[in-house]
Amino acid sequence: xxxxxxxxxxxxxxxxxxxxxxxxxxxxxxxxxxxxxxxxxxxxxxxxxxxxxxxxxxxxxxxxxxxxxxxxxxxxxxxxxxxxxxxxxxxxxxxxxxxxxxxxxxxxxxxxxxxxxxxxxxxxxxxxxxxxxxxxxxxxxxxxxxxxxxxxxxxxxxxxxxxxxxxxxxxxxxxxxxxxxxxxxxxxxxxxxxxxxxxxxxx
Numbered sequence: 001x002x003x004x005x006x007x008x009x010x011x012x013x014x015x016x017x018x019x020x021x022x023x024x025x026x027x028x029x030x031x032x033x034x035x036x037x038x039x040x041x042x043x044x045x046x047x048x049x050x051x052x053x054x055x056x057x058x059x060x061x062x063x064x065x066x067x068x069x070x071x072x073x074x075x076x077x078x079x080x081x082x083x084x085x086x087x088x089x090x091x092x093x094x095x096x097x098x099x100x101x102x103x104x105x106x107x108x109x110x111x112x113x114x115x116x117x118x119x120x121x122x123x124x125x126x127x128x129x130x131x132x133x134x135x136x137x138x139x140x141x142x143x144x145x146x147x148x149x150x151x152x153x154x155x156x157x158x159x160x161x162x163x164x165x166x167x168x169x170x171x172x173x174x175x176x177x178x179x180x181x182x183x184x185x186x187x188x189x190x191x192x193x194x195x196x197x198x199x200x201x202x203x
Contacts, residue, residue: 037070104164
């Protein structure tokens with residue numbers, strides 16, 4: 001099983017992923033948690049360049065391709081071997097994030113991003129993508145750390161990001177599910193578990 005989590009920063013991905021992985025382990029799953037970009041030496045180096053090197057200008061297309069390079073390495077080193085060994089993968093972001101951030105919000109053609117993504121991932125996609133949705137003001141208020149490159153792009157950009165996630169969920173309701181992240185941590189986690197159990201009845 002391969003599940004990814006996405007949504008605007010501040011929606012609670014890290015907390016919910018941690019709890020979700022614990023829930024899966026209680027049910028006997030051997031879980032591998034990863035983040036995209038990251039979780040490999042190459043991926044972590046690319047992540048630092050993309051998110052922290054504010055002094056280096058990176059255009060939307062180059063940005064998208066750098067994410068793809070990190071993801072390709074992630075698939076080769078982490079995701080595919082884990083799935084082949086019968087483990088469950090839970091990823092903090094995946095290809096959907098590129099489609100939304102560089103596509104819907106950044107102006108790169110969305111269908112081209114999906115096509116490049118098929119090459120980068122060798123067609124390996126999550127069984128389910130969970131989008132944690134929260135109004136922009138509420139998500140921004142939760143961020144109590146220095147902002148990365150994406151978060152510094154302002155409310156208009158982040159509003160397009162949120163809209164992009166909702167549009168992709170409407171386009172792919174069988175693969176992308178939106179979960180309201182405005183409730184308590186336990187309430188949101190309960191809904192995530194319900195969503196996953198509907199997708200995987202035998203879980």
